[in-house]
Amino acid sequence: MRVRPKPHQLEIRLTFNILTLTRFTGIDTDGDMKISMAELTAAQPRIGTYLNQHIHVEINRQKAMLGSGVRFEPLWPEAAQTPPMTEIEYAARNVDVTLVQTIEGKVLEDFWLGFEIFEQTGPMQTIHGVFEQDGQIEDVTFSVQEPEYLYDTGFADDPFVQEAEKKQKAGENIPALPPATFAAASSYGAPAATVAPGTAGNPEVKLANPTESQDTTTPPSSERWWMVRAVVIMIMLVVGRKMQLSARAKRVSTRRRPRPRSK
Numbered sequence: 001m002r003v004r005p006k007p008h009q010l011e012i013r014l015t016f017n018i019l020t021l022t023r024f025t026g027i028d029t030d031g032d033m034k035i036s037m038a039e040l041t042a043a044q045p046r047i048g049t050y051l052n053q054h055i056h057v058e059i060n061r062q063k064a065m066l067g068s069g070v071r072f073e074p075l076w077p078e079a080a081q082t083p084p085m086t087e088i089e090y091a092a093r094n095v096d097v098t099l100v101q102t103i104e105g106k107v108l109e110d111f112w113l114g115f116e117i118f119e120q121t122g123p124m125q126t127i128h129g130v131f132e133q134d135g136q137i138e139d140v141t142f143s144v145q146e147p148e149y150l151y152d153t154g155f156a157d158d159p160f161v162q163e164a165e166k167k168q169k170a171g172e173n174i175p176a177l178p179p180a181t182f183a184a185a186s187s188y189g190a191p192a193a194t195v196a197p198g199t200a201g202n203p204e205v206k207l208a209n210p211t212e213s214q215d216t217t218t219p220p221s222s223e224r225w226w227m228v229r230a231v232v233i234m235i236m237l238v239v240g241r242k243m244q245l246s247a248r249a250k251r252v253s254t255r256r257r258p259r260p261r262s263k
Helices: 018-024 035-044 044-054 159-173 220-248
Strands: 002-006 007-015 055-059 062-064 069-074 094-102 110-115 127-133 136-142 148-152 182-184 193-195
Touching: 007 018, 018 044, 018 094, 035 044, 035 069, 044 069, 044 094, 055 069, 136 148
Parallel strands: 002 127
Antiparallel strands: 002 007, 007 094, 055 062, 055 110, 069 094, 110 148, 127 136, 182 193
């Protein structure tokens, strides 16, 4: 299993061999002891329903689904031309099942996964989970003894995510300049000259000369000082982000705990 959390999306990709899928739902519908690509394709909705019923998900402490859109991808060459497969053949062939859940109106703060497929797969089955976020990779093993896991994304406290959320919400409220109005200003705070519509080719209209109208009350060093401050702030944000990711990685091993599920 590969899990990729994003601020407003949770993507889960599960990789099964076809033999395991036959334990979730009937695929060989004609009973010839073989599985054709047509039978595998027809079984996809039933497989998606089974996974949503037996892999439990809670997003931000609320019961949810794995995902409404299920995408299947055979992992062998020229899968569409594959002839009907015997058990020996399809037991060695894998299929990716990708489910995507979109979180509307709020940030993905945490999510909990609980597996109830071990009755069908057998008690010796294990699931290797890989959680990928912001370049960090975390390995989690699910088994009949440890079938569940709670993952804290940290997005709610992430200053970069918070800033992006603010910009997204305020983006529609930023007034735009009139399209026919242009302003010209000097490099160091000189007064700007406004060109009205239809005067761009008028020789009588003159722009302010930056050299002549430079405001001596705002020296160039002031602008350099603000640039230095901006660079320092960016460095502090990046360092803080790295420290946050480092702290999150250190507390990974303590996040597994049972969660009661609402019925």
